[in-house]
Amino acid sequence: MNLLKGKTAIVTGASRGIGRAISVALAQHGVNLALSSRSMESLKGILEETTALGVDALPCPADIADPDSPAEIVRKTVDRFGGIDILINNAGIAIPRHICETPTEEWDLHMAINARAPFLMCREAIPYLRKSEAATIINISSVVGNKGYVNQGAYTASKHALMGMTKVLAQEVHGDGIRVHVISPGGVATEMAQITRPDLDMSELITPEEIVDIVMFLLTHRGNAVIDEINVRRAGNQPWK
Numbered sequence: 001m002n003l004l005k006g007k008t009a010i011v012t013g014a015s016r017g018i019g020r021a022i023s024v025a026l027a028q029h030g031v032n033l034a035l036s037s038r039s040m041e042s043l044k045g046i047l048e049e050t051t052a053l054g055v056d057a058l059p060c061p062a063d064i065a066d067p068d069s070p071a072e073i074v075r076k077t078v079d080r081f082g083g084i085d086i087l088i089n090n091a092g093i094a095i096p097r098h099i100c101e102t103p104t105e106e107w108d109l110h111m112a113i114n115a116r117a118p119f120l121m122c123r124e125a126i127p128y129l130r131k132s133e134a135a136t137i138i139n140i141s142s143v144v145g146n147k148g149y150v151n152q153g154a155y156t157a158s159k160h161a162l163m164g165m166t167k168v169l170a171q172e173v174h175g176d177g178i179r180v181h182v183i184s185p186g187g188v189a190t191e192m193a194q195i196t197r198p199d200l201d202m203s204e205l206i207t208p209e210e211i212v213d214i215v216m217f218l219l220t221h222r223g224n225a226v227i228d229e230i231n232v233r234r235a236g237n238q239p240w241k
């Protein structure tokens with residue numbers, strides 16, 4: 001039985017990379033979608049792809065660095081679908097730079113997009129998630145949510161902040177039946193990795209579809225076992241490092 005059919009999900013960063021792959025998989029499972037990225041133009045492709053799969057897909061173009069955007073995305077979603085079952089906080093940026101050369105605005109931008117926006121998305125969506133029997137939040141963090149990588153200071157700090165928020169939130173909404181998961185991948189073959197890690201061979205990176213498999217596992221296994229965090233490393237990387 002398809003437990004996800006007819007449910008509603010918000011996916012941020014749906015225009016490309018991991019978010020786009022997640023959106024396609026959700027549409028294949030019959031999930032109606034609120035798709036967010038900065039512009040209508042960038043959402044065009046994923047809108048066509050998901051609606052062609054027979055689901056209702058609502059474009060929510062918004063810059064989530066703006067603190068008013070999350071409430072607007074949630075409002076639009078609820079107006080269209082009447083509720084929210086799944087929230088995927090995936091949108092993110094990573095600008096590689098030494099901490100000593102990082103402009104204050106660039107630091108703040110990482111924090112606004114990678115940490116504050118997921119917090120605001122959760123805060124605004126939770127009143128609706130509380131009413132869903134399938135309520136799930138999945139935050140896409142990174143290996144740098146737990147470690148520190150040179151020239152990724154602002155990115156690393158923002159993902160640590162996301163991890164901290166996720167750990168507290170998971171406990172605070174546990175009694176409401178809302179499951180909160182975090183996925184912490186190493187390099188995934190997307191535009192972001194091309195920019196942040198030009199030294200890596202793209203063919204050796206994790207594929208977005210492999211992250212999708214994990215997302216779909218989390219969403220379709222609502223038994224007595226719950227996975228709080230999934231760390232995912234590249235096969236070429238040393239285990240436990």
Ligand SMILES: NC(=O)c1ccc[n+]([C@@H]2O[C@H](COP(=O)([O-])OP(=O)(O)OC[C@H]3O[C@@H](n4cnc5c(N)ncnc54)[C@H](OP(=O)(O)O)[C@@H]3O)[C@@H](O)[C@H]2O)c1
Nearest residue numbers: 013015017018037038042063064091092142187188190192
């Ligand atoms: N790729 C990796 O190696 C890797 C590894 C670990 C974790 N992650 C995490 O995975 C997530 C997705 O990364 P990705 O590799 O798929 O990145 P990507 O290909 O660069 O895509 C980023 C997505 O975020 C959206 N976005 C960026 N800034 C935004 C803003 N201000 N407002 C709204 N949307 C915004 C982009 O939309 P538009 O540009 O179209 O507006 C795009 O859809 C991120 O949280 C990233 O930190 C990635």
